[in-house]
Amino acid sequence: MKRFHEFEKHCLILLVVALFFFAVGYSTSSNGQPSNQFREYPISSDVQTTRQRTIVMSTTFSGTIIPQNLSHIPQYDQFGYGKWSYGPGIDAGKRTDIMQAGYSGTSVTRREKLLNFFTISDIHITDKEAPNQLIYLQQFNASNANQTSIYSGTMLYTTFVLDAAIQTINALHKKDPFDFGISLGDTCNSTSYNELRWYIDVIDGKVIIPSSGAHLGADTIDYQKPYKAAGIDKTIPWYQAIGNHDHFYIGSIPVQAYNLGPTYVSDTVKAIGNILAPPLDVGNINKNDYYGGVIDGSTPNGNIIAAGPVGDFSSPPKVAADPDRRSLTKPEWIGEFLKTTSNPFGHGFSSNNANNDFACYSFLPKSNIPIKVIVLDDTQTENDQSSDIHGHGFLTQDRWNWLKKELADGDAAGQLMIIAAHVPIGVQPHYSELEWWINPSPSATSPQNAVDILGLVTELEKHPNLLMWIAGHRHLNTVKAFVSTDPAHPENGFWQVETCSLRDFPQQFRTFEIYVNSDDTISIVTTNVDPAIQPGTPAATSRKYAVASQQIVGNNLNPNFPNSDPTLPPNTQDPTIKPMLPTVYSYNAELMKQLSPEMKAKLRNLRQ
Secondary structure (H helix, E strand, C coil): CCCHHHHHHHHHHHHHHHHHHHCCCCCCCCCCCCCCCCCCCCCCCCCCCCCCCCEEEECCCCCCCCHHCCCCCCHHHHHHCEEEEECCCCCEEEEECCCCCCCCCCCCCCEEEEEEEEEEECCCEECCCCCCCCCHHHHHCCCCCCCCCCCCCHHHHHHHHHHHHHHHHHHHHHHHHEEEEEECCCCCCEEEEHHHHHHHHHCCCCCCCCCCCCCCCCCCHHHHHCCCCCCCCCCCEEEECCCHHCCCCCCCCCCCCCCCCHCHHHHHHEEEECCCCCCHHHHHCCCCCCEEEEEEECCCCCCCEEEEEEEHHCCCCEEECHHCCCCCCCHHHHHCCCCCCCCHHHHHHHHHHCCCCCCCEEEECCCCEEEEEEEEEECCCCCCCCCCCCCCCCCHHHHHHHHHHHHHHHHHCCEEEEEECCCCCCCCCCCCCEEECCCHHHHCCCCCCCCCCHHHHHCCCCCCCCEEECCCCCEEEECEECCCCCCHHHHHHEEEECCCCCCCCCEEEEEEEEEEEEECCCEEEEEEECCCCCCHHHHHHHHHHHHHHHHHHCCCCCCCCCCCCCCCCCCCCCCCCCCCCCCCCCCCCEECCCCHHHHHHHHHHHHH
């Protein structure tokens, strides 16, 4: 009988959605595709990078909003939060940190462009109406208040920002064609099926229904209304890496280990414990202390409801359940990339990746250019038995063996190499939430990281053809130099370039142009780009909320921690991480790289 009632409930939800489509004028053409009756949100025709102009946050306010009151969106306009203006462009110039001593590169000219590509990262497409969120913890106390990853006003508009970014990429492509693009992980906020499909469908240019459950406000509220995404130019191949949010609950907790699967599709708002209270223990997620809250999609400012101490409620708060909220395993997440209409098929993944639960692969962007991209899954595993937040860097033994083989094969083939991963290396203190994982309770039977940070960097420095490690994860635009530990071989050094989040300020993506120079060195020209948002669109509101969140919370977007880079003295700050400009938090530079004699000769022969 219970199953019959569940079936009735599911049918009722489908009926409501069908009636909703009828009400907003949804129809299909003769080929079964959605007709063009949904609104589209074109970007501004004035497309520029941060080398031409930057977004500068206002620093003048008529009142104060404390971080715990981040959800008081009506006060943003009242007190002057969310205001920004355009400022001058930025360029850090040539960086020669990893070159031989005395090298300046001042007279060097770029001889030939080898590759042009873009990176996006940490899009965090969010089902804001899901019943198992942590929204309440952001406003719980001052120590939790900087956690904009669990709540900020940008949650309302995550698909719209991606749509604007894709259109900006298309516009840049028309001026100077991209060879490819790569997304560096955290497509979803909490490994939900509907979050991932929204992400893929925006890039594919489909009709997006950015609401779930009862689809409240879908006919009246801007961030809830269905719309037609532009889609990526079909001549741009794009590839995908996996992030911790793509296969962990809120990017932090193994779904199966803590029996969280039912909470995704439940009609009851989940009660939670404060998992952010030190010492961090993700097991607190199943405490019965607070209701995490959801966004009321029928309200223009996305009011938070069903949030607060459990004792304040006479009964558990309810929401409309939605089977499309179901959680995804890593193989299921990989499998969805085999179901897209943009190029290439699988976006780097194959059925073997899904069948083997292995999210690593490599590809050659251009058959006539000896550059290989190694896409590495360096996220934690579901069975690592850690009670800490699952945001650390991690390699299983098979991934570590695979990486070493890919690097060796690249050397043997005379290929320059780029490692694309979600988690960066050597930029956080030991044991911090975002650094390379060290099992705090090692034993003969407990899983271990296959390699520590010293072993990893030592291995990377054995491969002079490695140009850089590119990553997301920290929502920062940092560039770090890994200087060779052997002064006689500066070519063993490499760069690390981080791309910030499209969700949090400054909401940017990156471009990379790789050149071979007149002196047989390599230049990597990296540039941040703001989506060319049209005023009055949902994406413009998202930018306003992202600016306001940063103004209110004041997160440090220029951290330079005593770090775990084994090439530096312990507990020292990293002199190769240069501060970004305070208000814009972007970083553009030309990164110089020395080549081995063999690689110099190969690139010379390539021109002949």
